Amino acid sequence: MSSTATTFDKVTHVSARTAVWYLRIVACLNLFAAVSLSFREQVRHHNAGDFYTPYLLTAGFSSAAFAVFMAVMMNRHKRAAWIANAVLSGLLTIALVLSLIEQPGVRAHWFNWATLGVLVLFGAALLLGRAEFRAKGDPTNPRLAAGVLVGGGLVTLLVGTGLLSLTEAGRGATLGDRVEYVIYRAITLNSAGSQFFEVAVPRWIDVTVNGLSVAVLVLVTYALFRAPKGKEYLGPEDEARLRGLLDRHGARDSLGYFALRRDKSVVFSPSGKAAVTYRVVGGVSLASGDPIGDVEAWPGAIEKWLEQAREHAWTPAVTGASEEAGVVYARHGLDALELGDEAIVEVADFSLEGRSMRGVRQAHNRVRRAGYTVAVRRHADIGEAEMDAMIVHADRWRDGGTERGWSMALGRLGDPDDGQCVMLECKDADGELKALLSFVPWGEHGLSLDLMRRDRDSDNGLMEFMVIELLQQARSIGVERVSLNFAVFRAVFERGGKLGAGPFLRAWRSVLVFFSRWWQIESLYRANAKYRPQWEPRYVLFERSRDLPRIALANACVEGFIAQPRLPALPRGKRRSAAHRPEQERELQHVA
Structure with missing residues (x-):
């Protein structure tokens, strides 16, 4: 039975891959025909009269784009893509069979019999590989695709007809003839409608209409097969269960508390003893940090998360995982790439x-002699009016219009549920607030940096002064270790500048130094290194190397490096409203 099941699985897999590769080959042939006049004319000749060409082989950019999208969606195991290909290729097969039965001219051409053989093989591959295509799409996709098709079609028609009306050919024809030409051109990419005009239609009109029609086709295909977005927010019950896991196991991971961001989703292990928090961005199910809960229950949570990703054709990825979690994820088929290092300071050793x-x-x-003082308090000990004032200052001191941080930022300030967070307030000699630091709990005896803000007109070195004051006062609030900033590619900066570093490492370091002009890459490493911390490596985890660009784009999006529309102020949590409701997506900056 086991051997039979294994053989069936292999047949299913090979059949599914055959269907995908057929679409890829057809896409390449269509692109070649679009740039090769002789090949294009041969294909079009076989598409006319008594000839039939194989499924989607029509020699043009539109059919090439459609075949590419179909291949991509089929490669992601989309059920909707399988249905679309089965229906379209089935209709073509039926039409060809009927023509072979009824028309002697069609039967006379061997090419049509070869086409029928290709269609039968493709249909058989679809049927045998059906079990591979089980990924669900978003329920709103058909409605969205229909809207895009109607809207895009109208725009193409209006633009094409309007441009044609401005030319000599268009002015000599009726409105109906112009509309018919644009429709025919958009659908077939052919100029057969030019008999309606006394002079030839300019080439740039054809190119414009063709470009618009291809764009509409691409957008419709994307809308039809896009992955579901997934649940965006934690519910009250989910958050309560996560807090229970953190109470018991929160000391294991310094990033554990950030799982409580309310723009994340969560999946629990069957036992309920572990959970993976994630967010779906651009078809990537991006988890952050280590799984929450009992390490022995991690595999159950990871399996549920991966199963959900496969069900919806999401690309699974993890950002900011520790080495321990990376080993567990690797047992489930994920590979690892070192992302950087987290700076952890042991209070007793500082x-x-x-x-x-x-x-x-x-x-x-120097900063202390200037009259600056630092107060360290739990959020629960801060009055509502004081917290509101701090939020106003934090919004005003934000560096730039875009909030950054996701995997290492909580995304809110002033929520009563976060009473165990620690706030550092730095005031000048006149008692005016000049800087804020906020830390989230890391188990019972640790803190992890969440928010850093300061008045840009204040003295340099204020953040370092506050961190040192925290380390010196940490024991008074029961804190034994502090997680500071995350240094991306720290090892490259450390080893790339040393004697004997290889040419590749030196070149990679030069690239990072160049980009440090715009992003705080090297400066974060230098700022953290001065505290002589322990460096804990963090990893990005992925299934396939070819998914890394998508994962990097999704990570840049959630971290705020790719700007998205968002509210300009920090969310106030429940101090402004007693209702426990999902908040607007906010990313607070984990780094200075």
């Missing part, structure tokens, strides 16, 4: 003494 800390010690003393 000291300003010694020659290596001389610069940090002098900077700390």
